[in-house]
Amino acid sequence: MEHDPWSLRRRDVLRAGASATAVAALGATASATEAGATDATTLASSAAYAPRGQVDIDGAAEAVVTPDGETAFVAVGSGFVSVDVSDPANPTVVGEAAGLQSPDGENVREVLDVKYDDGQLLVPTAAQGGGPRGFYLYDVSDPANPTQVGDWFPTPESGIHNAALVDGVAYLTTGFNLEVDIVDVSGDAFERLATWEPSDWNEDWARPRNAPLHDLYVQDGVAYCAYWDAGVFVVDVSDPANPSFLSRVGEYTLEENQELTQSAYIEPGGNAHYVTVNEDASLMAEGGESWDLDASDDSGGPSGITLYDISDAANPERVGHVAPPVSRSNAYRGGTWTTSHNFDLRNGRLYASWYQGGVSVHDVSDPANPERVAWWASPTERAFWTARLAKPGEFFVASSYEVNGTTGGLLTFPDVAGEMAEKPSEVAWTREELEARAPATTTEPTTTTTTAPTTTEPTTAEPTTAMPEEAPTTTTEDASGSTPGFGVLAALAGLGVGASRLLRSRDDDA
Numbered sequence: 001m002e003h004d005p006w007s008l009r010r011r012d013v014l015r016a017g018a019s020a021t022a023v024a025a026l027g028a029t030a031s032a033t034e035a036g037a038t039d040a041t042t043l044a045s046s047a048a049y050a051p052r053g054q055v056d057i058d059g060a061a062e063a064v065v066t067p068d069g070e071t072a073f074v075a076v077g078s079g080f081v082s083v084d085v086s087d088p089a090n091p092t093v094v095g096e097a098a099g100l101q102s103p104d105g106e107n108v109r110e111v112l113d114v115k116y117d118d119g120q121l122l123v124p125t126a127a128q129g130g131g132p133r134g135f136y137l138y139d140v141s142d143p144a145n146p147t148q149v150g151d152w153f154p155t156p157e158s159g160i161h162n163a164a165l166v167d168g169v170a171y172l173t174t175g176f177n178l179e180v181d182i183v184d185v186s187g188d189a190f191e192r193l194a195t196w197e198p199s200d201w202n203e204d205w206a207r208p209r210n211a212p213l214h215d216l217y218v219q220d221g222v223a224y225c226a227y228w229d230a231g232v233f234v235v236d237v238s239d240p241a242n243p244s245f246l247s248r249v250g251e252y253t254l255e256e257n258q259e260l261t262q263s264a265y266i267e268p269g270g271n272a273h274y275v276t277v278n279e280d281a282s283l284m285a286e287g288g289e290s291w292d293l294d295a296s297d298d299s300g301g302p303s304g305i306t307l308y309d310i311s312d313a314a315n316p317e318r319v320g321h322v323a324p325p326v327s328r329s330n331a332y333r334g335g336t337w338t339t340s341h342n343f344d345l346r347n348g349r350l351y352a353s354w355y356q357g358g359v360s361v362h363d364v365s366d367p368a369n370p371e372r373v374a375w376w377a378s379p380t381e382r383a384f385w386t387a388r389l390a391k392p393g394e395f396f397v398a399s400s401y402e403v404n405g406t407t408g409g410l411l412t413f414p415d416v417a418g419e420m421a422e423k424p425s426e427v428a429w430t431r432e433e434l435e436a437r438a439p440a441t442t443t444e445p446t447t448t449t450t451t452a453p454t455t456t457e458p459t460t461a462e463p464t465t466a467m468p469e470e471a472p473t474t475t476t477e478d479a480s481g482s483t484p485g486f487g488v489l490a491a492l493a494g495l496g497v498g499a500s501r502l503l504r505s506r507d508d509d510a
Contacts, residue, residue: 024342038333049241049374049418051411052395053089057081060408061112061385062162062342063399064121066340069390071143072397074410075114078107082143088395088412096145097123102132103152110204115165116140120149122170122185126159133159135170137185153183153190162215164223169193169240171223175212180225182240189301193241198233201245205230208257210265217276222246222313224277225286229260229270232286234313249286249308249316263293266332267300278345282311283367285350287340292330301330305352307367320367325357325377325427326434336379336426337403344396349373349415351396356406357427359398359413372429373417379426382406389415 008181059077066072072091079098085091100108100123109131115122119141126133134154138146139169140321158174158181165171169187198205210229217221219293221238231250237243251269252260264270273289288303307320327336338357343350348365358377362370383406387398395412402408428434 017151026030034046037162047418048421049376049414049416050420051376051413053091054406054409054411055083055088055091055093055095056409057399058408059402060399060410061388061401062114062409063388063397064114064116065388065390065397069394071140072388072390072410073114073116073140073143074399075111075123077109077111080114080121080138080146081110082140082146083410084143085390085395085397085410085412088390091107091397091410091412095140095142097138097144097146097148097433100125100136102134102154104132106132108132108161113160113162115163117165117167120165121146122163122165124160124163124172127161129159129175131159133157135160135163135172136191137170150185150188150190153185155181161212164216164218166218169237171216171218171237173213173216175214178208178211178213178227179237180213180216180223180236180243182243184240194243196235196237196243198227198230198245200243201233204254208254209260210270211257214272215274219281220371221440222281224275226272226275226286228272229264229450230257230283231270232272232275234310234316246313247316249318266291267293268303271303273303274338274342276343276345277310281313281347282309283364284308284310284316285343285345285364287343287352289341291332291335291337291339293332295329295331302319302337302354302357303327305340305343306352307364307370309367320364320370322352322362322364322370322372323429325354325360325429326431327356327379327427328434337383338427341384344386344388347392348387349389351387351389351398353398353399355383355385355386356380356404357384358382359384359387359411361396361415361417374413374419375429376413376420377424377427379424380405382409383469387413391415444502 011496043502046064059293061075063072063074070086072085074081076098079100081093082095083091084094110124110127111125112127113124121138121140133156134152137149139149141148158177160172163172170183170185172181174181175415176500178197181195182193184191184193202217208230211227212229216225223235223237225233231248233248234246236246268290271290272286274287277284285305285307287305290303292300298507302324304324305322308316309319310316324340325338327338329335337355341353350362350364360372361374362372364370382400382401385399385401389396393415393417398411400409425437425439
């Protein structure tokens with residue numbers, strides 16, 4: 001079984017009944033490029049594992065795929081684009097709803113997430129607090145001609161970093177407001193049904209430290225909610241108007257959580273960032289997102305993905321772990337990012353993204369012994385945001401985010417086992433393997449033709465989460481930055497190691 005160094009510190013704590021204390025800019029290549037196309041089900045022994053096709057998309061973030069595997073929708077900062085992936089060797093942008101505005105004419109910003117269900121697409125805004133806060137709903141049954149459904153729904157107290165859309169109900173994150181915001185979008189007029197937060201279950205969890213609601217996943221009447229250093233809360237939403245607690249898993253007890261320092265926000269453990277389950281919800285995967293604040297110690301670095309047996313939702317049990325790739329520097333600013341990001345869990349396989357660490361496929365049919373069966377990375381060119389299965393045995397899609405000089409886009413990969421012909425020198429799966437490779441030499445970049453953007457918004461290399469000084473005492477956020485504390489992280493990253501040491505000294509005084 002694969003382990004990252006800090007995975008041994010992880011603890012499964014506090015289950016049910018246990019003690020409460022226990023288009024940013026839109027642009028696409030004029031024509032997609034095919035790279036390493038393969039047979040749909042097998043990879044010839046002479047072929048190298050590589051993308052089947054790719055299309056550059058400025059500002060690309062989250063991607064989702066329709067159940068038939070024919071169309072992907074990609075968040076692009078100011079809205080979304082529709083991508084025809086029916087021919088995975090030639091993904092093509094065919095439609096868009098970008099350059100969106102709120103009813104009062106304010107430009108939409110920070111659309112980092114989109115969610116699809118039954119011909120509709122949820123488009124949440126202000127992922128990091130900037131711009132108008134709320135969401136749109138679109139009919140995307142004709143991907144080339146998306147049309148708005150209902151009215152803009154404002155959420156003035158919170159931007160929406162991530163969301164879910166299931167059976168006519170939208171589930172929204174609210175960051176440090178801690179609430180799952182549940183909205184009925186099945187009719188012409190959208191209606192808030194309920195909110196839920198950990199203190200609704202137990203008031204002792206009213207103010208956990210370092211614990212924004214970062215993401216959530218909803219399936220078969222259960223919501224899996226990633227609360228960063230507070231862990232994953234599993235919530236019964238079979239009646240969306242009356243959500244109720246089922247269980248929690250996390251690395252810290254409540255007492256340990258209350259002792260966490262500011263630096264713990266960006267470094268492991270904890271950092272519950274993304275969560276999903278397999279088809280029958282018997283297996284849950286929880287991924288962390290983390291970096292290194294100070295290279296002079298061994299406390300920081302990327303986080304991996306932990307697997308839980310959740311066949312009994314009230315009693316999750318940790319069963320396995322997938323360690324992240326490694327790089328020579330895990331620093332947020334100036335390093336090579338290899339921490340876990342978003343992923344998919346289908347047909348006994350985990351499809352994972354690791355920013356510049358690439359994309360990988362793991363056989364998790366025996367979750368206690370996950371086995372990596374495919375990997376591709378190009379750290380100087382692509383930093384992956386998500387990986388999503390499109391057609392089993394044929395291909396999956398992965399979106400690339402613009403960070404540290406990489407290019408945004410959507411790539412398709414064969415859903416087969418395989419090895420890259422030439423592994424990158426910047427990242428590897430073990431420290432020993434990395435050190436055995438010579439550092440990369442600089443080469444001239446390849447030329448890619450792109451269409452003129454239809455709308456512009458500066459892209460950013462800021463992280464998709466941020467470190468708080470404290471959870472806010474009010475329900476508002478700082479619109480000048482992002483979710484509370486994002487400015488702190490940006491300033492810290494800009495100042496480098498000196499700032500991180502200052503932060504640690506403050507931690508010591510706390």
